[in-house]
Each structure stands twice: as C-alpha cells, then as structure tokens.
Amino acid sequence: MDVILATVIFVISYIFIMTEKINRAVIALSGGVLLLLTGIYSANDMFFQYIDWNTIALLFSMMLLISITEKTGLFTFIAIRFAQKVRGSPIPLFIGISILTAIGSALLDNVTTVLIFVPIILKITSQLNLPSFPYLLTIIFSSNIGGTATLIGDPPNIMIGQAVDHLNFLSFLVHLAPLALLLFVIMLFVLVFLFRNTLTASQGNVEELLATDASAFLVKTPMLYQSIAVLSLTLTGFLLHSFLHIELTVIALSGAILLLLLTEKELETEQVFAKVEWVTLFFFIGLFTLVGGLDAVGIIDELARAIVLSTEGDFSKTALLILWISGLFSGIVDNIPFVAAMIPVIQEFKSYGMIYLDPIWWSLALGACLGGNATLVGASANVVVAGLAEGAKQKLSFIRFMLYGIPFVLFSLVVSTIYIYVRYLIPYMSQGL
Template structure:
C-alpha cells in the first residue's frame, strides 16, 4: 500500500482511523457502488455516478484532491478532446452529410448494399475517429436512409453498433479501451496497427456477414418501397450544405494528425498531446469561434472518464492491483499463451455486462503491475485485453458506450431498442467474432513465440 495522505481526512477528523485492510475494503466498496450506479443508468446518469464515486474517494480520504488529480490520465482526456474537436469541424464542413449522400447512391437503394456499405463505412470511420463520435453522426443518417427506403431501422442500427465496435478495435484512437491501453502501456498507433488491426479487419467482415445472414432470415432485408419512391430518394435534389475551404482544412489537419500518431511514439510524442495540438491549430487556421465549437464537445464523456480514473486510482493507491496481479501471475504461471486466453475471454465476458471503459481502466492497472515483474514478454496480454474488451462490447446493449449512444438516438427517433432485440443480433456476433479474433491471435503467438 502507498503512503497515506498527508492531510487528515473526514474519517480522521471523526476519530475513525482505518487499517490498511479496511482502506482496501472501502476502496473496493466504492468501486463496486460506482459500477452499480453505472449499470443502473436508467436512474443515475453514468457521468453523475462516476463523479459521485470520485467525490466519495476524496471525502473519505482514500485520495487527497492532489492525488485524485494525479490519478487522471490526461493523455486519454487530451486525445478524446482533440479528436472530438477535429470531428466537430469536419461535421460543420458538411463532410459527413456528403459521404452519406454518396454512400446512398452507391447502394442504389438495395437493402443488402445498404447494410454492407453503411456498416463498412461505419467501421472505417470508427478506426480513425473514435466509435462514439462515429455513431453520433452515422446513426441518424442510417435511420433517415432506411426509413425512406421502407426498411425497419433497428437491425441496421444494431449493425452500425457492431461495426463501430469491431472497426474501432483496429487502432489506438478507434475505441476508448484502446486509448486507455495505449496510454497506460505506452503503446503507439503503429503498435495497434501491427498487433490488433489484422484481427479486427477479419472479424469486421465476419460480423457484417453474420448480420447479413441473420437479417435475411428475419426478413429485415425486405423493403416495402416501390420504384417511384426509390427513384425519388436516390435523386433527392436538396443540395448538401458544405464549406469546401473548411473541409479541406479539416481533412488536411486530420491527415497530419494520423501521420503524427504513426511517427510520434518513437519521438516521445504522446497521442493526447498530438491531438490537442493539431485540433488547436485547426481552430486557429479555420478562424472558428472556440466557444461555439466547444459546445459540441461531449463533456459528459470526458467527465465520466475523469471521475472513473479517480475511483480506480483509489484501488491502485490501496494496493488492490498489486494483489490481483500477483494472483493472475500465479494462475498464468509464465505461460503467456494461457494468459492470452484468460485475459482475452475474461475481458470479453466482463465487458459484455459492465461497460468496457471502467473495466479496461481497472484491468490496465493490473496488467501494468504484472508487466513490472514480467517485462516485455507479457506484451501480448495488452493485445488480448484490447480484442476482448472491444469485441466483447457487442455482447449486450450496455457493453460499450457506442451501444448506449445509438440506443438513445433510436429512442429519440421513435424506434426504441430493447435489451433482447439487441442481443438477438449482438450476442451471436460477439461470441463468434471474439472467439475467432482471440484464437487467431493465440495461434499466431504460438507459431511465432
């Protein structure tokens, strides 16, 4: 256990002096209560739950405010904040509306093409933006398109969720668990491209293929539109409002950002600093009002992360991660291949029922402790965690942030997405894609170790 806080806590002031074991128990209890509130988001907003947990950690003296501030991983916060701003500028330029209109023309209104084109487009965007941001603009577009074509929106929205999670698995910036892993483990953009992207690409195509089969069986690929309606949709004369100059600037800065992600790690440049710098430069050259742009930042997501980092920081301060890491090291027994399966499938199962963000934050702390003893030989466990946490997010409706975001959009558009309706498609896809990705990775490790 780390040194106790220098300043007296509320408990100290009340004459309640806790032992090391009691501090550990209290940290675990607060973590569990925070998790429970996150699961009960119907009653307590997840950001409020995380901030309440963080406040309790400081009030009870598990961390001082200074220690709590130090527990926040600002590389992750800066990366999310910077990418949100770049995406917001792209959105203001009309880029996403233009892409959606072109994608609709490519589909020619055929349901199968709509499924594949919009799913793969979502996966591609999710790999280079973050998947939460991607579904925020893709989901309303998909609802509009499939409704005009006389199709049932829910299966297509579920396909968007699944594609965003599988596509986002591929890169450092694609899915929040990867952002956390990259920051905690010190991994760069290129590391994810080499160790995770090939498996993510394979299972993305597999996932869309499975959705195709299941939707055909359920009749979701059968539309009710006639030829005249289809022609009217495809020849919509309403012009897309675009700002060509702003679009060029945003795409140029986005390209430079991705390039710096690839070459920055060996130069000692953290991804968060790169995204913060390039997004700030974009605001400068684009001559945008920062106050207006910042209104579109998902502050609730950023504060959710910050609160969770503080709650998880209390676990680390109490020595919980060291204890769990020692236990896992004993179970793995030096067999990294066994560790890949244990961490990967365990992460997928847990991420399916509790949001994969808080799970990854806590599990990353455990793996960091393990690697302190095992060194670079345990690197494969980070990639197993990435595959398991990201792909396992498709298991249930509450498995990943993108799922919840699309569910909220669907409800707002008049198409509520039930837990069971999502699992009818998401659970089989998650089981198959996670198994394929992890077993492929395990086989490659065994062959090359």
C-alpha cells in the same frame, strides 16, 4: 474497509448506469465524489493520477473539429451521396458503413472514426426512416474489431506498443489483423441475418432520397474549405504520428485550435462549444474516477497478481487466462486502466523464467480490445457512440446492447483462444522454448 467501500460504490454506480434511470454522467461523477468523501483517494490523486486527461482532451478536440465541420453541411452531403450510391438499400448500407468504420478504426483510431461516421449514419437512417440501433451496433462492433488490427487503432494497443519496443505497427498488423478480419466477416454475416427483417426502407423514402440534391446541403463558404483542409491535415497527422513522434492528443488539439482560429469570424466560438457532447466527456471523467477507486485500494493489481498465481507460471495457461480475464474485465470497465495495470505485471514474468512474452502481449491486446464490445462502457468508442446517439434523440439502451454484446464477446474470445493456441502455443510447446 476501503476495499469494501470502493467495491460497493463501484457496483451500485454501475447498477444505476445500467438501469438508465438517472443520467449516466451524474451517476459516474457521484460515485467519484463518494470515493473522495470516504477518503479512498485524494483530490490530487483523482485529478492527476486516475483521470486520463489525454483521452478527454482527444475527445474534446475531435468534438470541436466535427462540430465546426458539421455546420458546413459536409457530413449531410456525404451521408446523402453514400446512401444514393447504394440506392437507399438498407443492407448494402449496413455492410458499407461496417466496412468503412472497420477500415477507419484500423488506420486512424476507433474514437475518431465513430465521431465521423455516427453523425452520418444517424442522418441517413432518419431520412430513410430506418431503425438506428442495428447501424449503431455494427459501428461499435466494427470500430472495436478494426481497432484491434493495428497499433494505433485502440488505446490498449498504443499502450502495449509503447511498453514493448520490438512490437511496431507491422507487428500488430501481421499478428492481429488476420483474426480481426475473420471476426469482422463473421460479425457482419450474423448481424445481417439477425436484422434482415428490420432493415427495410419504404419505396417512397428511397425515391425521395434519390431525388435529393446532396450538393444543396453544402454551405459553400470559406469555412467549408477550411474545415476540409484542417480535418484532412489532422487525420493525416494521426496516420503519421508514430513517424512524427507527436502524440495523438497534441495533433487533435492543434487541429481544433487552428480551425477555431480560422473560422472565428464566420462561426461564433460559443456556438461551437455548445455542440460539444459535454455529457459524454463528463461520463468519461466519472468512469475514470470510479475505476480509479478500484485501483487505489489495490483490486486491479491483486487481480493481475492472482492471474500469475493461479497458473503457477505455466506459459500456455497464463496466456489464455490473460486473454479471458482481460476480455471479461474490459467489458465491465474501460479497458485502459486494466491494461495499464497488466503491463508491468507481464513485464515481471521474465523474472519467472518466461523469456518469450509475445503471445502473452497478443492475448492482452485481443482480450482488452475485443472485450470492449460487451457493454456500452467497455470501450471509449462505445461511450462516444452512446453520447452522440443520445444527443440526436436516438438513445442506445444499455441492456439491449448488452444482449448482443456479451454473446459476441464470448464468441470472439473462443475464436481468439483457438487462434492463440494454434498460432503461438503449439509451436512454443513443440520447440520447448
């Protein structure tokens, strides 16, 4: 009975989220409360087992940092200068923001990257009177593809890297970056082709942009230099966190609190907190509780076991099935809980005689990271972009995004299948490992 209840609550909540008739955070939280009322899990389990407070704290900290920095006019300055560098041309702007997002997501993490770039691109598109959807779409796709390339780029990769000692930063770069680069180039060409007719700006808007003095938007007070220093320090901490052995959340929280302390006299804390995307944070909390319901009744665990049983222990079939299952499943729910459930299952494969598990780990990473492009709830970065866009009155349609996301994920999984098969499975079978 619990399985049916949890499934029904999840499906109904998901349908309401898709239709966007009611605020998505309210729906997600309502689903979580229903799971509590029906006894699927206890309040203690919900708060201490299923809600990923590390993710919530990381997002909250970065929102504080971005909120304070935005008050200095720095992002407006960067947006105008960037747009001026490409002379207001929409397609070079489109390509440039895609490349910057992909690189940022690989070197930092995709959530931090979109928190930085989305406010910038929204300001540029508003000034040039361009549609924001193509730019937000490419930011999401680029962030998830870029995050696939490195250990620190996407939460699933971080989790896999922590679970498997010999898979380090260089391992992810060598094994996943080539495919990520290929998919990024293809994605860029396809999106430019699809949106080529809508990516046009009027000459008047361009001339107005080129005549704008970007430096006039900078508020040149101590807060500007404090914001730049702390934000740079925080981003450096993200780059070095694996060497410093300090968690990303701790680095982000430290940076946010430090900047709050430094700017307290110039900017009231209440104003900073008012700019936090609370709807996005509470949607995350609700989403974690909904997926927690599936986990509590054993649906996620049973799905993981079914993968093993359906392949009868065949190594190649297992690797490819994990790729597709993780890719498709991560498009429906956030990829973090699925990866958390799959890690111990893959570790158990050794008891079935599978000694060489690296291709299976790469399949899980590729499926979870790339599958997040399917819907607006498929990855943390997607939810953040949707929240920022909604806050700027540029709401992203769930259905419209899905019409682009699902085909691209299916294509990505086909290319990933070929990559996994050619690079790992053929050599494995030829050597008889």
